[in-house]
Amino acid sequence: MKKCIFVFILILNNLQTTVDQLKKGEKAIIVAFNLDTIPLKLIEMGCMEGHMVELIQTAPFGDPIFLDMNGTHLAIRKEMAKEISVEIIEN
DSSP states (O other): HHHHHHHHHHHTTOOOOEEGGGGTEEEEEHHHHTTSOOOOHHHHOOOOOOOOOEEEEOOTTTTTEEEEETEEEEEEEEEHHHHHHEEEEEO
């Protein structure tokens, strides 16, 4: 019951989103991702549930986006970032 209430509060506070919706400098915790669309290499580089991700920069036309994913700097396409659900960390 507590978990359901917590998820409901997160949704009400707009704390859950996808990586492509993060703003520059915003940090979040990965809560879910689609194993069918996320390459194994990305998982090996730190894209796992519970790991932190921060948007470092967006390319001039918005794609790709540059991330710090659990200490690893990488660039991914926005289409892939849409498949990674995160919970924003409030500062």
